[in-house]
Amino acid sequence: MTKAEVRATINGRERELRVDPWRTLLEMLRDDMELTGTKLGCEAGECGACTVLMDGKPVVSCMSLAADADGRTIETIEGISTAEHLHPLQDEFLKLSAFQCGYCAPGMIMSSKALLEHNPHPTEREIREAIAGNLCRCTAYVGIVKAIQNVAAEGVS
Amino acid sequence: MDYLRPQTVAEALAAIAQAGGTATVIAGGTDIIGDIKFRGLKPTALININRLEGLRYITEDASGLRIGALTNIQDLVGNPIIVKSYTALGDAGERFASLQVRNLATVAGSLGRASPGGDMAPPLMALGASVIAVSPSGEREIDLVDFFLGPRRTVLRPGELMREIRIPAPGPRSGSAYARLSYRDVLDLCIVGVASGIKLDAGNRVTSARLALGSVAPRPVRAANVEAFLLGKELTDEVIREAGNVSSQDANPISDQRASAEYRKQMMPVLTRRSLARARDAALG
Numbered sequence A: 001m002t003k004a005e006v007r008a009t010i011n012g013r014e015r016e017l018r019v020d021p022w023r024t025l026l027e028m029l030r031d032d033m034e035l036t037g038t039k040l041g042c043e044a045g046e047c048g049a050c051t052v053l054m055d056g057k058p059v060v061s062c063m064s065l066a067a068d069a070d071g072r073t074i075e076t077i078e079g080i081s082t083a084e085h086l087h088p089l090q091d092e093f094l095k096l097s098a099f100q101c102g103y104c105a106p107g108m109i110m111s112s113k114a115l116l117e118h119n120p121h122p123t124e125r126e127i128r129e130a131i132a133g134n135l136c137r138c139t140a141y142v143g144i145v146k147a148i149q150n151v152a153a154e155g156v157s
Numbered sequence B: 001m002d003y004l005r006p007q008t009v010a011e012a013l014a015a016i017a018q019a020g021g022t023a024t025v026i027a028g029g030t031d032i033i034g035d036i037k038f039r040g041l042k043p044t045a046l047i048n049i050n051r052l053e054g055l056r057y058i059t060e061d062a063s064g065l066r067i068g069a070l071t072n073i074q075d076l077v078g079n080p081i082i083v084k085s086y087t088a089l090g091d092a093g094e095r096f097a098s099l100q101v102r103n104l105a106t107v108a109g110s111l112g113r114a115s116p117g118g119d120m121a122p123p124l125m126a127l128g129a130s131v132i133a134v135s136p137s138g139e140r141e142i143d144l145v146d147f148f149l150g151p152r153r154t155v156l157r158p159g160e161l162m163r164e165i166r167i168p169a170p171g172p173r174s175g176s177a178y179a180r181l182s183y184r185d186v187l188d189l190c191i192v193g194v195a196s197g198i199k200l201d202a203g204n205r206v207t208s209a210r211l212a213l214g215s216v217a218p219r220p221v222r223a224a225n226v227e228a229f230l231l232g233k234e235l236t237d238e239v240i241r242e243a244g245n246v247s248s249q250d251a252n253p254i255s256d257q258r259a260s261a262e263y264r265k266q267m268m269p270v271l272t273r274r275s276l277a278r279a280r281d282a283a284l285g
């Protein structure tokens, strides 16, 4: 059987993998690379738990072929902080206890990060639009929006 | 399973021909991956066209708009050319799935899927679009009105690929809009969708009208009765109201898990009015 070659920059590191042609990006990240921060929810593109950034843009990794990551830059929740420093969005979400169970958190944070990178001062409506593809089953939306607003007000470092 | 990722259209056509009619062509994958995961599709050969060179563009010249087959839905959103002159397409882009799906899904993929409720077909039909299809034996241009046969069925022949979508220049005093009904604004397929493309003369009389309906027939259809009714009339609020009533003659929707036939039938006039009023604003704006 033919395998697909993937050469991609994943969280800042050049990686080379050989995957089954129908393998999804989510399966490659979680199962082949043990980057389990990215969550599997509906597996059908509808909940946003699996959101990662591909060349800076949020995509649902469960509906994208791993093979299509070839030549691209992929950023997951593991890539946005170091052992010493959390990303400002993570700091603020913690401070406000903005999540409840936290299952939606990785996807929510990746969508928020993409928003603030191209629109550092979004309106509340723009924030809600940006996370509209991320479902939170605990309905923690009020705190989530507030945390994003606070980070925008302080400026992302 | 064979897997191929061609770089050029010529390579892709050769690969499909070699696979002998049974190859599965995948672009953004947002439909095909679901087919593989949930609907038992087992491709004998997967031909990934997502990275073909030079098929992702939105360009305008005197003859109109050209959209490359692999253009992502999100590329339509906020595009200044589309915002200015092809409003219906921008309306559809904004309400399509979610940002994370729009960044993957392609315009040609939506047409290729031929879903009765797909959001790209009605606005493109209302704008008079055609598809440029390529095969080893050459190119042909297919008017979108003749493109869809039914759910997941198009006139594309095995081995044929969509290369480009073309929209003729709308000209002065023309406007378009797409009005779409769903229970949620995001990530919810359309219950009824109405796209309008109109041209007005100096007295606001309709000189050309194209309306297309989504989710009310096995394939996207033109609203022939509404179009005939509008032609030559001054586009007043009253005429828009009556045009809505006429729209109920243009399709016989069915009931499914999303809505009943009766509800759809009652919503067709409402969506037709919204769509026409917005298209008029665009034409006069």
Ligand SMILES: Cc1cc2nc3c(=O)[nH]c(=O)nc-3n(C[C@H](O)[C@H](O)[C@H](O)COP(=O)(O)OP(=O)(O)OC[C@H]3O[C@@H](n4cnc5c(N)ncnc54)[C@H](O)[C@@H]3O)c2cc1C
Pocket: A044, A045, A046, A063, B024, B025, B026, B027, B028, B029, B030, B031, B032, B033, B034, B049, B069, B070, B095, B096, B097, B098, B101, B104, B105, B106, B107, B108, B109, B110, B111, B112, B113, B117, B118, B119, B120, B156, B160, B161, B162, B163, B187, B188, B189, B190
């Ligand atoms: C969560 C979710 C929400 C969605 N919401 C919406 C929505 O709101 N509105 C809507 O309209 N759709 C929606 N869809 C459906 C889907 O996203 C669209 O149909 C999309 O445009 C398909 O494009 P793709 O590139 O991903 O297609 P693919 O899955 O790659 O292909 C779709 C079909 O088109 C064919 N094809 C693709 N490109 C070509 C080409 N160049 N030439 C010939 N054939 C080709 C393929 O062979 C296949 O049959 C949704 C899907 C998901 C998963």
Ligand code: FES
Pocket: A039, A040, A041, A042, A043, A044, A045, A046, A047, A048, A049, A050, A051, A060, A061, A062, A063
């Ligand atoms: S797991 Fe990918 S969108 Fe739900």
Ligand code: FES
Pocket: A099, A100, A101, A102, A103, A104, A105, A135, A136, A137, A138, A139, A140
């Ligand atoms: S905090 Fe539980 S899903 Fe969002």
